Amino acid sequence: MNPSTNKNGCVLTCCGRPAPTSQSSVISTLSDKMPIKCNTGCQKNAVLKRPKTGDALCKECFFWAFEEEVHHTITAAKLFTPGDYVAIAASGGKDSTVLAYIMKLLNDRYNYGLKLVLLSVDEGITGYRDDSLETVKRNEQQYDIPLKVVSYEELYGWTMDRIVQETGRKSNCTFCGVFRRQALDRGATLLEVDKIVTGHNADDIAETVLMNILRGDIARLQRCTALVTGSEGAISRSKPFKYTYEKEIVMYAYFKKLDYFSTECIYSPNAYRGYARAFLKDLEKIRATTIIDIIHSGECFSVREGIKLPTQSTCECCGHISSQPICKACVLLEGLNKGKPKLGIGKTSKVREHMNEIINEKLGDEPKQIPQTTITDAGITATHHNKNKNLDF
Secondary structure, eight states, rough: OOOOBOOOOBBBBOOTTEEEEEEEEOOOOOOTSOBBOOTTSSSSSEEETTTOOOOOOOOHHHHHHHHHHHHHHHHTTTOOTTTOOOEEEESSSHHHHHHHHHHHHHHHTOOOOEEEEEEEEEEEOTTTTTHHHHHHHHHHHHHHOOOOOOOOHHHSSSSEEEEEHHHOOOSHHHHHHHHHHHHHHHHHHHHOEEEOOOOOOOHHHHHHHHHHHHHOHHHHHHHHTTTEEEETTTEEEEETTTTHHHHHHHHHHHHHHHOOOOOOOTTTTHHHHHHHHHHHHHHHHHHHHHHHHHHHHHHHHHOOOOOOOOEEOOTTTOSSSEESSSSSSHHHHHHTTTOOOTTTTTOOOOOHHHHHHHEEEHSSSSSOOOOOOEEEOOOOOOOOOOOGOOOOO
């Protein structure tokens, strides 16, 4: 299959072609060196060195090791029960494509008894999401898994292209991240699924730990390493790739010749996560186990008893999960609809004032005040603790 390109000439898939330039460095092949035997003792020549363990493996043994590690993560945590209807968050990228392939393979191999569906979110980014959705549609046919697509336009009346026109590129990832998380929940509710699985890998989780530490986001720091998230009564989300390195996902997709989309979002170059990612890669050069070490550190964080943290409930406007009376998505959407795109982003006092106005306007009751919280570009974090600054982690 010849490589596909968009109108800008960007390569879209990895099906039957060399790995993209930006990812070729992670394909540690051994074919151009003196033949090394696979460490498993199968007597075949090794073709790669696993970043995670350093083992030299042939393709078949690498595939088996990769698949069995994901299977172990699933079974050890008892992520599913027979009969579950599971939505796979599918963007067309390497992580979600490999996840869809692995979920299909393991479901058949070990008879999980799951009903699978692909769930995609169309943010409305011309030249990026429209192209990646074509990849997801091909995956639908390749893996024989039905597909459901929900869009920002149908859910919120806005596309990311229009939002960026209003807000500029400084805060666009805040809007997109908040809306996408809720869009997945809304899509899952429409499908009436039991659970959602996402392609978040070990690198993603380690980056999130670093970001939450740097932002002082205590509430999210406590739950960002959880294998399963979701409050009681809500559709839970799980991360089967929690301990899977991004490099190994790329290797798996490359050697399996999976069809995936590999172009970066046109609005993401200045995203805060990118700086955390670069820092993480620098640390990994010095210490190979950095990613897993950071995840384990995040798992061990705890907050001293008596420190009050936000509790998840439901938004009084839309009914979706929120730690405040009005969720972040509703606040941002209200700002867009009122011509105040910066509503919900900025100084704590200003945001709280606007949120109080929305609460009183929406509910029409006696004036209500939301609790004093620390509000950042990333959302609402820990309860204000000026008097309790000495946190024990």
